[in-house]
Amino acid sequence: MIAMDIDGRRVVTEEGRTLLDAAREAGIDIPTLCHHEALEPFGGCRLCVVEAAPADSRGPAELVISCLAPARDGLVVRTASERVKEARRTVLDLLLARCPTSDVIRRLAAEHGVPRTSFPESTDGSKCILCMLCERVCAKIGAHAIGGAGKSRGKRIAAPFDLAAEDCIGCLACARICPTGHIGYEETDDERKIWGRTFRMVKCEVTGRPLMTEEQRSFEAKRAGLPEDWFTKCPESKRRETAETIAKAFEEVR
Amino acid sequence: MSEPAIVIDAKRVSDLLDRLPAGEASALPEALRAAQAAFRHVPREVAAAVARRLSVPASRVFGLATFHGEFSLFPKGEVVLKVCTGAACHGRGAPTLLDELLSKLGIASGGTTKDLKFTVETTNCVGACAMAPVVSVNGELRGNAEPSAMAKELLGGRS
Numbered sequence A: 001m002i003a004m005d006i007d008g009r010r011v012v013t014e015e016g017r018t019l020l021d022a023a024r025e026a027g028i029d030i031p032t033l034c035h036h037e038a039l040e041p042f043g044g045c046r047l048c049v050v051e052a053a054p055a056d057s058r059g060p061a062e063l064v065i066s067c068l069a070p071a072r073d074g075l076v077v078r079t080a081s082e083r084v085k086e087a088r089r090t091v092l093d094l095l096l097a098r099c100p101t102s103d104v105i106r107r108l109a110a111e112h113g114v115p116r117t118s119f120p121e122s123t124d125g126s127k128c129i130l131c132m133l134c135e136r137v138c139a140k141i142g143a144h145a146i147g148g149a150g151k152s153r154g155k156r157i158a159a160p161f162d163l164a165a166e167d168c169i170g171c172l173a174c175a176r177i178c179p180t181g182h183i184g185y186e187e188t189d190d191e192r193k194i195w196g197r198t199f200r201m202v203k204c205e206v207t208g209r210p211l212m213t214e215e216q217r218s219f220e221a222k223r224a225g226l227p228e229d230w231f232t233k234c235p236e237s238k239r240r241e242t243a244e245t246i247a248k249a250f251e252e253v254r
Numbered sequence B: 001m002s003e004p005a006i007v008i009d010a011k012r013v014s015d016l017l018d019r020l021p022a023g024e025a026s027a028l029p030e031a032l033r034a035a036q037a038a039f040r041h042v043p044r045e046v047a048a049a050v051a052r053r054l055s056v057p058a059s060r061v062f063g064l065a066t067f068h069g070e071f072s073l074f075p076k077g078e079v080v081l082k083v084c085t086g087a088a089c090h091g092r093g094a095p096t097l098l099d100e101l102l103s104k105l106g107i108a109s110g111g112t113t114k115d116l117k118f119t120v121e122t123t124n125c126v127g128a129c130a131m132a133p134v135v136s137v138n139g140e141l142r143g144n145a146e147p148s149a150m151a152k153e154l155l156g157g158r159s
């Protein structure tokens, strides 16, 4: 068991948790951009910065990245001290210079007291903050279809050789996880377009609603060792069917 | 004049692939280095074949190929000239040298001539300041000369 002081509150957590985990479990909010519960901590955006000091320390507290910093017994953590706020403003100042056209970043920056950036603004119109959530979620799913390309100021997210992403299954996980909406896609009931590819949708055989792309179905079926026709109904239809089966069973018993 | 091209024949590709340990993702940098050496760039079809051979996602191959300066997606010239832009070289005429190379070849910095003979790039200090201005010629350092004369010599008979 680990006991810490976060913002003057006693927070108990377990070995292996991060400061961010512990704070959130205690209902203390720390802003993040590159963090996602389903993925490994990444430490890319630096927005989750907090101040932490061992209880017995006579030196100054250190600024640490809460999504990476492990919880340790006796730590005194401050998530909203002046110093933390200042560090966070610097991070947002930089992000705003990187993505001046992103509403999400603009709003976030404004909320933290950064109405405009003090750095030269990027002019490429990109809304990508290089949080790598898209690459990481794509890898987690197992498709590995897209990823970072280039380096330094030229770094960007791309499909291999900037062509149609061959390994893409059209699941939209990247577009949905992207905090700034940088990844564009088009969707109708019949098809989905993303990363230079056009995917046909599989429809729920009960409601006729689009379920997933054909490629997604093959991918999921293969991974789970299931036949492709396993995925024929949307979750709602499945639930309704289950409910009906149960209701019928009750009637028979009665 | 016929279009210059770097031939990516199946034999050379399969030779390259055969030397790679199948399914060994850690051999990726080595594979790209071999491709760059054989074809003076990392051709798309070779990258795809390398990805399959090493069981590495194409996205990772592309990521690495675009990350390291030693790899290029477009063919480099037979001779790659890297002009050092460190302080000592700058002071001893590197800008003049670079300008002359570029204007004689009619390319921009980082560019390659149409006939694929020359590529001209700049590099940060190579640590050979005593022989400024320094140019790396396919990896070999040259220097210690008057910039214009050097430019002329580096390009051989070409003007």
Ligand code: SF4
Pocket (backbone or CB within 6 Å): A127, A128, A129, A130, A131, A132, A133, A134, A135, A157, A174, A177, A178, A179, A180, A181, A182, A183
């Ligand atoms: S495209 Fe979106 S999810 Fe991907 S790195 Fe950029 S901001 Fe993050």
Ligand code: FES
Pocket (backbone or CB within 6 Å): A031, A032, A033, A034, A035, A042, A043, A044, A045, A046, A047, A048, A049, A065, A066, A067, A068
């Ligand atoms: S959430 Fe911690 S660095 Fe991005």
